[in-house]
Amino acid sequence: MSIDNAPRLDGAGDLYPGPDETPAVAAPVGETVPAPKPSRSKAPLWRLLLRDRMATVAAAILVFVFLVAVFGPWLVGDAATDQNLDQSNLAPFHVANGWMNILGTDPLGRSMLARLIVACRTTLLVALPAVALSCIIGSLVGMWAGYHRGWRETTAMRVADVIMSFPSLLMAVVVLYVFSPSAANIVLVLAITRIPIYLRTARAESAELQSRLFVDAARTFGARSGAVIRRHVFPILLPTLLTVATLDFCYVMLAESSLSFLGIGIQPPDISWGLMVSQGRTYLQTAWWLSFFPGLAIVITTVSATVLAAWARIATDPAQRWRLTVPRSRRSRLFPTRKVVS
Amino acid sequence: MFAFLRRRVYTSLVPLLVVLFGVFLLARLTGDPTNLYLPVSATPDQRAEFAAENGLDKPVLSQMVDYLSGVAHLDFGESLRTGESAATMALRAFPATLQLAFFTMLLAIIGAIVIGCWAAYRPNSLADRISSLLSMTAASIPDFWFAITGVWIFAVVLGVLPTSGTGSALSWILPIATLLIRPLGVLTQVVRGAMVSALSAPYVRLARSKGAGDLRVVTHHALRNAAAPALTVAGDLTVGLVNGAVVVEAIFGWPGIGKLMIDAILQRDFAVLQAAVLLTAVSIFVLNILIDAGYALLDARVREKSKV
Amino acid sequence: MSAPAPAVESPDVADTDRVALEVADLTVDLRTPSGTVRAVDHVSFTARRGETLALLGESGCGKSMTAQALVGLLEPIADITDGSVRLGDVDLVTAKARTRRTLAATELAIVFQDALTALNPVYTVGKQLAEPFRIHRGLSSKEARREAVSLMERVGIPEPESRVDSYPHQFSGGMRQRLLIAMAVALSPTVLLADEPTTALDVTVQAQIMSLLRDLRTEHDMAVILITHDLALVAEEADRVAIMYAGNVVETGPVAEVFSSPQHPYTKGLLDSVPVHAVRGEDLKSIGGTPPDLHSIPSGCVYQARCPLARDLCRTTRPPLADVATPGRRSACHFPEEISHV
Secondary structure: OOHHHOOOOOOHHHHOOOOOOOOOOOOOOOOOOOOOOOOOOOOOHHHHHHHOHHHHHHHHHHHHHHHHHHHHHHHHHHHHOOOOHHHOOOOOOOHHHOHHHOOOEOOOOOEHHHHHHHHHHHHHHHHHHHHHHHHHHHHHHHHHHHHHOHHHHHHHHHHHHHHHOOOHHHHHHHHHHHHOOOHHHHHHHHHHHHHHHHHHHHHHHHHHHHOOHHHHHHHHOOOOHHHHHHHHHHHHHHHHHHHHHHHHHHHHHHHHHHHHHHOOOOOOOOOOHHHHHHHOHHHOOOOOHHHHHHHHHHHHHHHHHHHHHHHHHHHOOOOOOHHHHOOOOOOOOOOOOOOOOO | OHHHHHHHHHHHHHHHHHHHHHHHHHHHHOOOOHHHHOOOOOOHHHHHHHHHHOOOOOOHHHHHHHHHHHHHOOOOOEOOOOOOEHHHHHHHHHHHHHHHHHHHHHHHHHHHHHHHHHHHHOOOOHHHHHHHHHHHHHHHOOHHHHHHHHHHHHHHHOOOOOOOOOOOHHHHHHHHHHHHHHHHHHHHHHHHHHHHHHHOOHHHHHHHHOOOOHHHHHHHHHHHHHHHHHHHHHHHHHHHHHHHHHHHHHHHOOOOHHHHHHHHHHOOOHHHHHHHHHHHHHHHHHHHHHHHHHHHHHOHHHHHOOOO | OOOOOOOOOOOOHHHHHHEEEEEEEEEEEEEEOOEEEEEEEEEEEEEEOOOEEEEEOOOOOOHHHHHHHHHOOOOOOEEEEEEEEEEOOEEOOOOOHHHHHHHEOOOEEEEOOOHHHHOOOOOOHHHHHHHHHHHHHOOOHHHHHHHHHHHHHHOOOOOHHHHOOOOHHHOOHHHHHHHHHHHHHOOOOOEEEEEOOOOOOOHHHHHHHHHHHHHHHHHHOOEEEEEEOOHHHHHHHOOEEEEEEOOEEEEEEEHHHHHHOOOOHHHHHHHHHOHHHOOOOOOOOOOOOOOOOHHHOOOOOOOHHHOOOOOHHHHHOOOOOEEOOOOOOEEOOOOHHHHHHO
16 A cells, blocks of 8 residues: 555645655745646556566565465365375475475475475464554554653553563563463464554654644544544555564564474474474484475565565655666666765 | 763663563462472472462562562572572573673674675665675574574584584584574664665765765764664664574573573473573663663764653 | 846956856756656856856756756766866866865865755764865864864854854754855865855845855855855846756846846746836736746747747757857847847
8 A cells, every 4th residue: 555545535635745745935036836747657556566576576475475374274185284104204306205295204204395384374373463463553552642642652652662672582481481382372472572663653653743734734624533543644654554564574473483493382283384493403414304494484484575575665655766766777787886975 | 971871771770670570470470370480290288388488378469579679689599400599590691691692793783884884885786786685584584493504504414513512612603693694684784774864865965075085975974874773773683682592592502591591491490580581681771771872972962852 | 136236347258267167068867767857958157266156047947956966966866968067177077086076175165055954963063164174184183173163263153162062953054054154165165156055044144144155255266156046146146147947048147237138038037027126006927837847848949838939940949058249148049139029
């Protein structure tokens, strides 16, 4: 969603000087209306995405991972749990063992590919709800706090500071020690530790916007604060939130993997990629693929999310979007002569 | 400057106090605390004895007083496993982690500055895009996987590095490399971004119009301005290093506070866990103060603001 | 507008040794997402020592970009594609970066418009003032500091000894502008560019700043190029003027003569729009139409769409900046003699 598509209501939107419109300069004597600007490149977001090859690849990978999580387990059926000791610890890339075992098998003869797919679902089932939960709670509280300022803001920020000042993994470790690990507990703990990120972002944006003219204008129309937040603050905040959420998704995925690796995350017989890495650790010399592939899956997913988030940060900021649309200089790409400092 | 620091100490004290009380609450108000301290196999008699010994049958308020006075005297109880004072164990393990963290952050900062400045100098060049991709990958790699793969390649297959322990100088390489990856990746991106902003700022043009050369512009003018956001992130990363240390120490058997915590968890040794957690909280508290002091040193405007 | 400044004796071939900067056919192209735009189109003018040349034009006419091109501080998307800028023996367009750097501040200096962002916020004013001395004269920090203090005194900053260690944000707007001027004249350059030096200041401070610039010009025998959109300022302060429109210079000449008898329809239109000449009860005059979209500049004269004298020749052939009947004056119009009939 881009700011171009954000709903504009009540004419209050027209009062908001978008970042790429120059403020009206007092026209010097003799001048009439300033020249009509050349039409801004209204490239829709997805087209902008296609121009950046790396970001497109990243987005494609993420969509693929999501589809695997949704449809994969249904497709592989029982292959993830069927034990077959005859086929224990088969090496990968030997087609003779059948396509299901193309990535090898584990000590119990279960197909690595199938287990990876099922683990994908578990991993996403923890990461996505955690991100969604922390995003919703954090941004709601943040918008509210930033809009009203005063004690609401201070309290919210102090709470956020407290949560942030402690390493999240540590907090999760201690809490899971006391409450014993389960998927729901993990989701809750991870969500709570990430709330401050969204809270701070939402608060900062909301506080900055509430002092702007168009909010005052809306207030004079008698709009209630809830409505103002919903109609004016939220649409502007949304792109930033989505970017932060994408990056946060990486972090939560890695956190869950670390917890599972340490033995206090997802518990067997459930599997997640982190847990698979841990289970493969003892077989490092004999069956390297047991740890390698799940780790690779994590890396690919998180790198894609990071790349996409970096692209989104530029694309959703109207003031920076030009960087993606400027044609490259005709000179050599390997050693461009134009330095920033020149 | 000192007034500023004093203010910061007061505001940073709050999280520390919250952790203090949080640990207490977690331990006592979530069911029978003896379950936390004693192994699962303990008999009811053992539990009763333990409770009486440690005042766990007293009302909560007096328990809190006991707890706080214990903390003030650095008495967190004894380890279930060794019977040693939990505080002693924690303090003994701490320096190992500190050394690891210090060298890691030092290398990360130096690396990030060098690579970040170089990439920002020629933005969108092939070199910049490669370093961006590398740093983004580095920021996303799960540390435990990197460690395991590292161990497999260098210790098992190639046999050039030890798999664990603190024996030789070589045994530092893999742990630090593992711990270093993520902070280096994140910090490089931040430095690069901040430098690109700084280099396109008006004061850089002014410096150029005075005849300043590239080196002076980058190191003298731009870097000082880019340092502030980089410092903030560096601070957050150092806090996150504690996370990384837990994993790294578990894998490499590094005798630091992270390993102590994991062992305490696996052996249900709550006293030691408590001591380790609190020690970590205090060090983070001190670290945040130092970072804010650095922030103030860099930028005069920060010193003058009353609300930080 | 007050009475025009005393007419400067029309410069003749005789004082070519007073020529400090000679710009010929300077052209700047911008690479935009929707194609290449010519922001500065074969612009030519001359600046002489002891004289103030004004580049006058409305917002977007290319005057600021011309200034940036002169000092070599163009944005990465802008390229100089034609022309020459001769400063002494050196052509700045083709000169190496090292040569340009030695000339910066020693021969050519610029005063920026916004003093707050132009000054580095993390260093004291003294350090920044001392910088030209340390770079070009190799002075020690103590010696350079002494120079900085005397500079501050020269531009009228009270208590320089104590304020030399203050930070930019601790000064008022007018003081900051004086600091910028001080930095620019530190090494007694031959040419000083002032890009809208007073636009952001109050009227009273404006007068002080301009008076300071005048004194410094005499003291250092500099050529001052004043970039502005303010007709009144030009009338008060400048000796010669080059009027710019849509990236072209349309008229040059001594200020008094140009303002009393313009030789280009645009200049005439500008002057007629000044309210001072208006009669109560009559509509205020303005120039009909708007400046052209730089993406689609018509062939022929760039002013044709709004010119009352426009005819076929104007639409096909671009009028060169040519000498007119009166010596020392040039106009880019096919029919300058008809201006008085407009």
